[in-house]
Amino acid sequence: MKPHLHSAFASCPDRRETGSEKWDRWADRDVLPVWVADMDFRTPEVVLDAIRARVDHGVFGYTHEPPGFRPALADHCARRHGWQVDPDWIVAVPGVVTALALTARLCAEPADGILTFTPVYPPFLTLPGPAGRACVRVPLMRGSTAWSIDFDALDEAAGTSLPKLLWLCHPHNPTGTVFSRTDLLQLAELTDRHGITVVSDEIWADLVLDDDAGHVPFASLDHPAAQRAITLVAPSKTWNLAGLGCAAAIIRDESLRRRWRSVGGGLVPMVNPLGYAAAEAAWRHGDAWRCELLALLRHHRGLVLERVALIPGLSCLPWQATYLAWIDCRATGCADPQVACEAAGLGPSDGRDFGLPGFIRLNTACPTDRLLVALDRLAQAFPAA
Ligand SMILES: Cc1ncc(COP(=O)(O)O)c(C=O)c1O
DSSP states (O other), X not given: OOXXXXXXXXXXXXXXXXXXHHHHTTTTTTOEEOOSSOOSSOOOHXXXXXXXXXXXXXXXXXXXXXXXXXXXXXXXXXXXXXXXXXXXXXXXXXXXXXXXXXXXXXXXXXXXXXXXXXXXXXXXXXXXXXXXXXXXXXXXXXXSSOEEOOHHHHHHHHHSSOEEEEEEESSOTTTOOOXXXXXXXXXXXXXXXXXXXXXXEOTTTTOBOOGGGOOOOXXXXXXXXXXXXXXXXXXXXXXXXXXXXXXXXXXXXXXXHHHHHHHHTXXXXXXXXXXXXXXXXXXHHOHHHHHHHHHHHHHHHHHHHHHHHTSTTOEEOOOSBSSEEEEXXXXXXXXXXXXXXHHTTEEOXXXXXXXXXXXXXXXXXXXXXXXXXXXXXXXXXXXXX
16 A cells, blocks of 8 residues: 655655766666665755754864764664663764774784675675685575575585674665574574674664564674674664765774774774764654655565566565665576666666676665656566567
């Protein structure tokens, strides 16, 4: 059923000529961009008001965490995810990708491996190399209703001398899987047994679409592996703030926190004051808007699943979180689904970049009429033989 849609999601500003990574990629062609994971919607008024107030202050000197930042995130973790975080555990960072790169240097030595479940958000595959670490890929299993962890394969990969770190993407981009408490406990047991530290990228944690698939932060488990884990969070996916560069690492271990600051010193810039203002307002006051967004995203998931099922050779499992559809095009026999989509005027992300050719990732976070155009173009890209 079509949800009652707040006008905030019925239309959106034109992003061309604003330096938008998403919209500039095919700026000279009629290709509708549904690739990079940001939304075409304006961030909520409560966040804009906080940014305006900070702008009106007018002084933008060197800034560390303002007094409200850590408590706002800690309260958000408790309220939304039932996780009690001591504000002292929180370290601000300008981005989750930066933080991932830092953990490669902090928790692993040269030539150590970093475990990753594939397919996965591309930096998980590309960051270990430049840090002199090996990327150890463990494919997820595609079941009939969801993608899941192959624990036997993980145990085997972890058993080699290489891996010191596991980069967990939870909820998972691009499959949208929300790992269950049982999965996470099994991961905790396995990584503990092999002496592997878990870094859990939980940037999508506030976009779980179904109430019954609640997000469990890995570090909230009652397990020694959870005590040592590093959690990465940000308001950027949920409230569309990626350009403001504000994220946080939650690190319980005090010595790790100290080393984090020294390893990042001189390399990782400070978070900017507008990012702090936006993040704090989003965590404190953004929940009503977030709930409206979730209703829209559930509606969009239904539309995508319905339309994809009508296109011969395409298939897509229902995602539990994110606004991303991970579409299997292999049965179409098309040699290059990305090229076929672009030729039909649609610009998704290419599965090859996620370590799984033959798939595309389609971003549904746009007004519904635009998504329907995208789905028409998807059908044109894969006509019946
Ligand atoms: C799993 C995941 N981690 C990190 C990021 C990017 O984080 P940031 O912009 O804070 O570097 C994304 C963006 O799509 C993502 O999907």
